[in-house]
Amino acid sequence: MKTYGKKIEEVLQDYNLNKDNGLSSEQVLSLRIKYGENKLKTKSRKTIFRMILKELSQFLNLLLIGAAVISVIASGHYTDGLFIMAIVVLNISLSVFQERRAGNAVEALKSMSAPGAKVLRNGELENIDSKELVPGDIVIIEAGDYIPSDIRLIETINLKVDESALTGESVPVEKDCSVLLIDSTPIGDRINMGYMSTIVTYGRGVGIVISIGMKTEIGNIATLLNEVEDEMTPLQKKIDKLGKLLGIISIFVVIIIFFLGWLYYKLGWVVEFDMFELFMVSVALAVAAIPEGLPTVITVVLAIGMKKMASKNAIVKELSAVETLGSTTVISSDKTGTLTQNKMVVTRIFDNKKIIEVTGGGYSFEGEVKGDNGNISRLLEIGALCNDSSISGESLVGDPTELSLVTLAAKKGLMQKKLKLKYKRIDEYPFDSDRKLMSTVHSIDNVKYLYTKGAPDQLLKECKYYLLDGEIKEIDKKFIQTVELANQGMARSALRVLGFAYKELNDYTNLTDEETNLVFTGLVGIIDPPREEVKESIRVCHKAGMRVVMITGDHKITAMAIGKELGILNKGENALSGEEIDKLSYPEFLDLVRTTNVFARVSPNHKVMIVKALQETGEITSMTGDGVNDAPALKQANIGVAMGITGTDVSKEAADMILLDDNFITIVDAVEEGRVIYSNIRKFVGYLVSCNVGEVLLIFIAMLLGWGSPLLAIQILWINLVTDSFPAFALGMEKKEKGIMDKDPIDPKASIVDKKMGIAIGFQSVFLALAVLTSYFIGHNIVGGHEFMGETFAFITIITGELLRTYSARSETTTIFKMNLFENKWINYSVIAGGVLLLIVLFVPGVNTLFKTDVDLKLTSFLIAFVLGFIPLFGGELSKLFK
Helix, strand or coil: CCHHHCCHHHHHHHCCCCCCCCECHHHHHHHHHHHCCCCCCCCCCCCHHHHHHHHHCCHHHHHHHHHHHHHHHHHCCCHHHHHHHHHHHHHHHHHHHHHHHCCCHHHHHHHCCCCEEEEEECCEEEEEEHHHCCCCCEEEEECCCECCCEEEEEEEEEEEEECHHHHCCCCCEECCCCCCCCCCCCHHHCCCEECCCCEEEEEEEEEEEEECHHHCHHHHHHHHHHHCCCCCCHHHHHHHHHHHHHHHHHHHHHHHHHHHHHHHHHCCCCCCCCHHHHHHHHHHHHHHHCCCCHHHHHHHHHHHHHHHHHHCCEEECCHHHHHHHHHCCEEEECHHHHHECCCCEEEEEECCCCEEEECCCCCCCCCCECCCCCCCHHHHHHHHHCCCCEEECCEEECCHHHHHHHHHHHHCCCCHHHHHHHCCEEEEECCCCCCCEEEEEEEECCEEEEEEEECHHHHHHCEEEEEECCEEEECCHHHHHHHHHHHHHHHHCCCEEEEEEEEEECCCCCHHHCCCCEEEEEEEEEECCECCCHHHHHHHHHHCCCEEEEECCCCHHHHHHHHHHHCCCCCCCCCEEHHHHHCCCHHHHHHHHCCCCEEECCCHHHHHHHHHHHHHCCCCEEEEECCHHHHHHHHHCCEEEEECCCCCHHHHHHCCEEECCCCHHHHHHHHHHHHHHHHHHHHHHHHHHHHHHHHHHHHHHHHHCCCCCCCCHHHHHHHHHHHCHHHHHHHHCCCCCCCHHHCCCCCCCCCCCCHHHHHHHHHHHHHHHHHHHHHHHHHHHHHCCCCCHHHHHHHHHHHHHHHHHHHHCCCCCCCHHHCCCCCCHHHHHHHHHHHHHHHHHHHCCCHHHHCCCCCCCCHHHHHHHHHHCHHHHHHHHHHCCCC
């Protein structure tokens, strides 16, 4: 039997405790040796060396290092190799820097622990450091205290605890130590327990420490956080797969080149078999096949994406998260504070005759009480005066439920501050969990009035009369049935219902005896309402092919009502509670996860389980939350999203992204930006890879024709690292294309080079190879006059072709004739920069010697090579005709 199912006497006996003395010093010492300190443990962070090794193991980086080493060995000088290694170092440095910035969520969790505790030991009350607590300690808690460990309450006096960070419950929980619970009771319903790091908001209590450190519920969250392992993002997997493909192509082409060289020699087509020359051509091919600038371009474009998202109130902590947002298929969201306002609001009033609707949100005094004929003035007055909360400008003091009553009265012009000055409180009978009522006494026009509010069923028992249209009438069975129906109707809509009553007081001796023969004035229904803008955001998500799933610690009826109102839960669909999940086998649970969109009354373990199950069914999951209880699920999700305003430090550290405005619509904006970034990544990957394939193809064809390589290794590196990189960066800055949120999410399993891109790459690489081969032939065989004239012609044509082709690469489907060609200023800048750099390499002494382009080039020769560069642009446009 769980501790919350045992009587207080049994718990005391389990720990061999005397309620009035607590533990002895000897018992404390023995228990500390056995259980250790009351603190959370953190997982050791990765060292920089381990991070570097992890990055070095990425296939594309290994490929680049291999190309650098071969280049140095083959050529005998270090220029080419250093070029490539500089790129590798830059890529690794950026990745390690990003990973080091990621915080430790458990450290933030530790900071939430109570610094001190009031404990009874050796019959004396002591203040100790909370880490010194041991199981069996008797602790005293009161309003304002953090509960220092998990405790079984043995004494409660009007005790209320804010457990929202742990359970997601919107309002403080009333505690009762005398209640006995069954083992399957969800954490949010364990009213005889107190949990580490939750806050006492009202009353006081005494409890026995039953769990400390990592054995507490908060410790369980820390364990879950430590257990979550980082996975590669969809983009990382795709780029790794692309790197392997290019590596295989390189090896395959090198083998073919060697085979052809040997075959030509055997067939007598060549006089000698020059192994070194073949090796140099193979190096050129290997270098040509690898897009050396790709990792850097991706890193920089993602970093720019981070900056764009920050301007839209979404702070992305890790580069990889930017792209993953575009692949998101399910947005799993906590309810309280994310889908809802995390502010209690009165939305309905029952004036003993009819239901009145109330508009307005949060604690703003703006709003309308529809259909009131002046019958609720007394009810509003009671709500404002029988109330310990207050609102002064932006300052909110007190319980959220009471704050909603202050707001309601203000909507009808009854300002609490003026009422309190006019009708001073002269006595009170505070709320307690036994009678579930609160009463205050006020002097109104020299007459004493008792104002009472509380649970409708309890209050109605103490009422003899009711107020209707200004008249006081005696309560009968019909009226009781009417009130019960109104109460049930509000409860079914997930409203928290309060009743109000009053009576005129004569002289009294004991106020506790006066809560009888009251006049019932009506009911109010209170809820934490949905954010007004969320409904439209959810509609956009559904249109974009994404599911929205609500995962909350709140009650099932509340979750279902909010889910239906927001369009998350459709007619005929049901929610799944944590208790129901526990009764399912895992295969049954997996089946239900595919179709269930609302999960209620769930624990932190359930949240992680739901996210994992969604991932197992092939979904890319975003998880949104603000509480400590959300942290493990935030870390488990492909994208964890924390609230910047209401979010705890723990949730922010565990998340990949933080919303500065706590607004669900910002997630949708971030997903859209993620899709735009992925679309742009596709554009420049297609652009870079088609160039690399074109280079391999032209060297391969030239080899078949017995021409040797039309480009030198250093020229290929210049093209791949400099000429292609600037336009690729510019393509990464492309604006969103129309209808990007009307498409389904990016398939995480689909290759980045899909059939559509494959056709485009095929067309462009063939046209590029033909243009450059033609240029080489003209330069080498027709113009001549220099050993490297052919290579220079080829160099001019390929660079011109790459720069012009950037305009075509702006869209995978729209031709240049249907787009605003020069709209992307970054492409214009990159083309100009690329052209200037080409002229420097061709004509600046020293530089042209390094690149073997010092060939005394005539203007006519330059123009011939330049014009041939338009052919690849034509190929890019032609590929768009094939669907």
